Amino acid sequence: MSELIWLIPLIPFIGFVINGLMGNRVPKALTAIVGCGVVLASFVLSLFVYFEIAAAREAGASGEIYVHLFDWFTVGKLHVALSFLADPLSAVMLLIITGVGFLIHLYSCSYMASDAGFGKFFAYLNLFIFFMTILVLGSNYLVMFIGWEGVGLCSYLLIGFWFKNASYASAAKKAFVMNRIGDLGFLIAMFFILETFGSLEYGTVFAAAASMPVGSSMLLIITLLLFVAATGKSAQIPLFTWLPDAMAGPTPVSALIHAATMVTAGIYMVVRSNILFTLSPVTMEIMAVVGLATALLAAFIAITQTDIKKVLAYSTVSQLGYMFLGLGVGAFTGAFFHVLTHAFFKALLFLGAGSVIHAMHDEQDMRQMGGLRKALPITFITMFIGTIAISGIPPFAGFFSKDEILAHAFQHQPVLWAIGFLTALCTAFYMFRLLYLTFFGKFRGTEEQKKHLHESPWQMTVPLVVLAVLSVIGGFINIPEALGGHHSLAAFLAPIFEAGSAHAETLSLSHSTEYLLMGVSAGGALIMAFVAYNRYVRKETLPTADTQASKGLHKLSFRKLYVDEFYDALVVQPLNRLSVGFYKYVDRSGIDGFVNGVGNFFIGAGKGVRQWQSGHVGFYIMMMVISVIAILLYAVFSI
Amino acid sequence: MSLFYFVAFVAIFFALMTIFTKNPVHSVLYLVVTFFTLTVHYILLNAQFLAVVNFIVYMGAIMVLFLFVLMLLNLNEDTEPMKSNLVKVMGVIAGMCLFATLLGALRVIEPSNEIVTGNTDIGLVKHLGNVLFNEFLLPFEISAILLLIAMIGAVLLAKKEVKEIKKA
Amino acid sequence: MENIVTQIQGVPLNHYIIFCSIIFAIGVTGVLIRRNVIIIMMSIELMLNAVNLLLAAFSAYRGDPTGQVFVFFIMALAAAEVAVGLAIIIMVYRNTKSVDIESLSKLRW
Numbered sequence: 004m005s006e007l008i009w010l011i012p013l014i015p016f017i018g019f020v021i022n023g024l025m026g027n028r029v030p031k032a033l034t035a036i037v038g039c040g041v042v043l044a045s046f047v048l049s050l051f052v053y054f055e056i057a058a059a060r061e062a063g064a065s066g067e068i069y070v071h072l073f074d075w076f077t078v079g080k081l082h083v084a085l086s087f088l089a090d091p092l093s094a095v096m097l098l099i100i101t102g103v104g105f106l107i108h109l110y111s112c113s114y115m116a117s118d119a120g121f122g123k124f125f126a127y128l129n130l131f132i133f134f135m136t137i138l139v140l141g142s143n144y145l146v147m148f149i150g151w152e153g154v155g156l157c158s159y160l161l162i163g164f165w166f167k168n169a170s171y172a173s174a175a176k177k178a179f180v181m182n183r184i185g186d187l188g189f190l191i192a193m194f195f196i197l198e199t200f201g202s203l204e205y206g207t208v209f210a211a212a213a214s215m216p217v218g219s220s221m222l223l224i225i226t227l228l229l230f231v232a233a234t235g236k237s238a239q240i241p242l243f244t245w246l247p248d249a250m251a252g253p254t255p256v257s258a259l260i261h262a263a264t265m266v267t268a269g270i271y272m273v274v275r276s277n278i279l280f281t282l283s284p285v286t287m288e289i290m291a292v293v294g295l296a297t298a299l300l301a302a303f304i305a306i307t308q309t310d311i312k313k314v315l316a317y318s319t320v321s322q323l324g325y326m327f328l329g330l331g332v333g334a335f336t337g338a339f340f341h342v343l344t345h346a347f348f349k350a351l352l353f354l355g356a357g358s359v360i361h362a363m364h365d366e367q368d369m370r371q372m373g374g375l376r377k378a379l380p381i382t383f384i385t386m387f388i389g390t391i392a393i394s395g396i397p398p399f400a401g402f403f404s405k406d407e408i409l410a411h412a413f414q415h416q417p418v419l420w421a422i423g424f425l426t427a428l429c430t431a432f433y434m435f436r437l438l439y440l441t442f443f444g445k446f447r448g449t450e451e452q453k454k455h456l457h458e459s460p461w462q463m464t465v466p467l468v469v470l471a472v473l474s475v476i477g478g479f480i481n482i483p484e485a486l487g488g489h490h491s492l493a494a495f496l497a498p499i500f501e502a503g504s505a506h507a508e509t510l511s512l513s514h515s516t517e518y519l520l521m522g523v524s525a526g527g528a529l530i531m532a533f534v535a536y537n538r539y540v541r542k543e544t545l546p547t548a549d550t551q552a553s554k555g556l557h558k559l560s561f562r563k564l565y566v567d568e569f570y571d572a573l574v575v576q577p578l579n580r581l582s583v584g585f586y587k588y589v590d591r592s593g594i595d596g597f598v599n600g601v602g603n604f605f606i607g608a609g610k611g612v613r614q615w616q617s618g619h620v621g622f623y624i625m626m627m628v629i630s631v632i633a634i635l636l637y638a639v640f641s642i
Numbered sequence: 643m644s645l646f647y648f649v650a651f652v653a654i655f656f657a658l659m660t661i662f663t664k665n666p667v668h669s670v671l672y673l674v675v676t677f678f679t680l681t682v683h684y685i686l687l688n689a690q691f692l693a694v695v696n697f698i699v700y701m702g703a704i705m706v707l708f709l710f711v712l713m714l715l716n717l718n719e720d721t722e723p724m725k726s727n728l729v730k731v732m733g734v735i736a737g738m739c740l741f742a743t744l745l746g747a748l749r750v751i752e753p754s755n756e757i758v759t760g761n762t763d764i765g766l767v768k769h770l771g772n773v774l775f776n777e778f779l780l781p782f783e784i785s786a787i788l789l790l791i792a793m794i795g796a797v798l799l800a801k802k803e804v805k806e807i808k809k810a
Numbered sequence: 811m812e813n814i815v816t817q818i819q820g821v822p823l824n825h826y827i828i829f830c831s832i833i834f835a836i837g838v839t840g841v842l843i844r845r846n847v848i849i850i851m852m853s854i855e856l857m858l859n860a861v862n863l864l865l866a867a868f869s870a871y872r873g874d875p876t877g878q879v880f881v882f883f884i885m886a887l888a889a890a891e892v893a894v895g896l897a898i899i900i901m902v903y904r905n906t907k908s909v910d911i912e913s914l915s916k917l918r919w
Contacts, residue, residue: 621725621729621842624841624842628740628838628842631740632740635744639743646820646825660840661836661839673855688870689866689870692878695882699889704889707892707893708896711900715900715903717846717909723846725843725844729843733843736842738839740834741832744834744835748828764869764875765866765870769875778883798897800897
């Protein structure tokens with residue numbers, strides 16, 4: 004079995020080929036069966052791999068499965084093999100990707116049923132699963148880079164899925180360009196890794212890195228570049244603005260790619276290279292600060308957004324910032340744990356939002372919703388669970404993972420914890436705001452929409468229920484010792500962090516401190532839930548309309564802190580003006596002038612010379628004789 | 643020896659007559675005489691085969707062809723187009739210039755004023771035949787094809803075009 | 811035979827060259843001053859013959875038969891050329907009712 008892990012990426016690829024070739028020529032049911040089936044097959048295979056590795060871990064082994072497919076290329080001292088590595092880390096990632104992926108495929112069967120590009124959609128989704136599994140299974144940086152680029156491509160294709168809408172298409176381009184900036188960092192980082200360690204294989208690189216001194220400048224450069232790559236893919240400052248725009252894609256895509264899997268690729272990459280990062284404390288500090296700043300900023304923006312998907316998008320950015328905070332303070336397990344739980348509850352929230360949007364006939368503005376809990380009971384309950392989970396109220400999944408990160412942050416620097424806590428409060432507030440605005444109060448939409456309100460079909464509710472269950476119980480796999488747990492996930496992942504553990508901080512807070520921190524954050528979340536309830540349910544405050552002028556912080560938040568405008572003024576406009584300048588002065592008058600000048604010169608010369616071509620043969624003969632005489636004279640005198 | 647200079651003088655005289663005579667038929671006749679003098683030159687060089695071929699091909703075939711065409715087209719002194727005197731003078735000057743240049747070239751090169759060194763019998767049919775059918779057999783065959791093609795081409799060109807019946 | 815050898819030996823090669831140059835220049839002049847296409851072709855024949863004679867003279871002086879073989883080939887070629895050329899002239903005459911080279915002024919831009 005373990006030799007066949009290459010089937011995990013291959014099967015979705017076959018699905019992509021079949022769906023891509025068949026397109027809309029086959030019945031939608033067949034497309035759906037193929038599209039979901041291949042992912043389900045991958046999920047089953049991933050389960051086998053997981054159990055095999057889990058068994059190996061039980062027995063005390065490291066549980067690595069290394070499959071060498073073939074040597075890709077050898078240039079000079081560079082040997083690159085196409086090889087796969089399944090270890091505890093990639094096994095968990097595989098389960099998330101294929102498991103959540105399958106649920107979202109199932110959901111899409113119904114959500115996209117009336118779309119003309121049904122076959123295309125499933126082909127892209129399968130291609131995404133293919134690249135994502137390649138990303139986590141690769142045993143060297145280059146194979147990871149294939150997946151890294153591939154998921155970026157799929158993200159672009161799926162954001163721009165409804166490419167006939169110009170703003171959707173430009174959102175896709177924005178995502179692609181932002182990702183490319185990050186990818187450049189990855190590429191340069193690979194060159195440095197190759198130069199320093201002479202190989203791209205994880206095993207070789209990490210073994211060599213373990214013997215390097217802490218704070219080596221080469222490691223600093225490599226990790227900074229890798230972090231740049233991560234900021235692009237995982238939407239951190241300064242490259243985060245593409246993710247909210249990416250909501251232009253279909254909602255299942257937002258759930259799968261822009262919440263659960265692809266955006267966590269940056270965290271996966273950092274966790275995978277944890278040894279490099281632990282040896283470079285400066286990068287860790289930068290990562291913690293950037294992550295925290297992103298978390299706070301995104302949460303601040305999310306408070307005033309009125310588009311249901313935009314709120315969730317900024318929430319995703321914020322949660323990703325949390326994960327980077329965790330990575331920065333050395334809580335690799337905590338960050339990865341948060342990846343896991345976040346995948347559950349954020350996918351759930353997105354799918355729930357999709358269900359609402361579906362019921363509201365593509366209405367995404369929360370000001371037009373309200374009171375939907377009676378019409379959409381399952382959606383309401385599951386989204387309620389998701390909201391509790393993300394807000395960090397025990398015993399739901401988000402509580403445990405967020406708390407582990409915050410505990411590490413507190414130990415590292417209490418200021419970090421304080422800001423993180425503030426962010427958590429914001430998170431609780433805007434999530435409950437979303438919930439109340441959508442499901443409580445009176446219905447604010449049109450009569451037409453009210454008539455058609457309906458609960459979604461089983462293909463959409465089953466994934467919701469499954470994800471809700473996972474959001475409830477997901478936290479229990481890594482209960483901290485303070486609450487009588489065993490840190491099972493940390494124990495499972497231990498081999499990944501073995502090499503770097505000598506330099507990593509371990510949590511040494513007393514249990515009473517931990518209880519205090521947990522209590523504060525859980526209590527804060529509950530208070531914020533109540534504040535939101537007071538404001539949006541009891542007082543029935545509505546967010547102001549777009550046209551209405553807002554003031555101060557509220558305006559700043561509603562306008563998304565003017566980050567897009569800032570980038571526009573700083574990068575886009577100067578480039579535009581430079582291009583226009585080049586176009587006008589260099590291209591039009593310089594190059595065109597020269598080229599046309601040459602052309603005009605020869606046209607004029609031709610007009611003059613062609614007078615000689617009188618057409619009289621006698622004249623031609625005369626010229627010929629004169630020329631012969633001239634040539635002879637030249638020959639005679641040059642002897 | 644003096645025979646050469648006499649024949650050369652005759653050749654030059656009739657060549658000039660060829661190009662300056664207005665009547666094209668007379669021109670052809672003068673050209674025939676010029677070619678005859680050239681045949682005499684070949685004999686003086688002991689190139690018997692060439693002399694015979696020149697006699698037959700040029701004087702016989704080619705010149706008759708010219709004459710034939712002239713008469714076919716009914717060209718005579720009256721219809722003869724002539725260039726203006728200015729152009730004529732210019733043409734003569736250009737020709738003289740070419741001659742002067744060739745002479746100048748000859749003087750610059752200063753070839754050794756050779757006399758006969760090799761076998762003077764090479765111009766005989768027997769010798770030439772040996773060379774022609776050994777060394778130059780392939781060009782000989784190819785020239786046969788060339789003549790055939792020329793014949794076909796001439797027939798095709800000179801043939802009256804059958805006017806196509808236009809369809810409505 | 812002796813007579814002929816003395817005849818040849820009496821004439822220097824340079825004189826053959828000059829003689830042939832004169833005939834050639836006359837041919838060129840003919841091409842330049844006449845308008846009748848047939849006369850022009852005859853002038854070309856004159857030039858060809860001048861070259862032929864020079865080749866034969868060199869051949870005799872060098873004792874190398876190759877030159878004379880070439881003359882033979884040139885004659886064959888000249889025959890072909892005249893046949894085709896005259897055919898073309900007939901075609902031209904048929905179309906323009908003239909053998910004036912000035913009437914063929916279509917060789918222009």
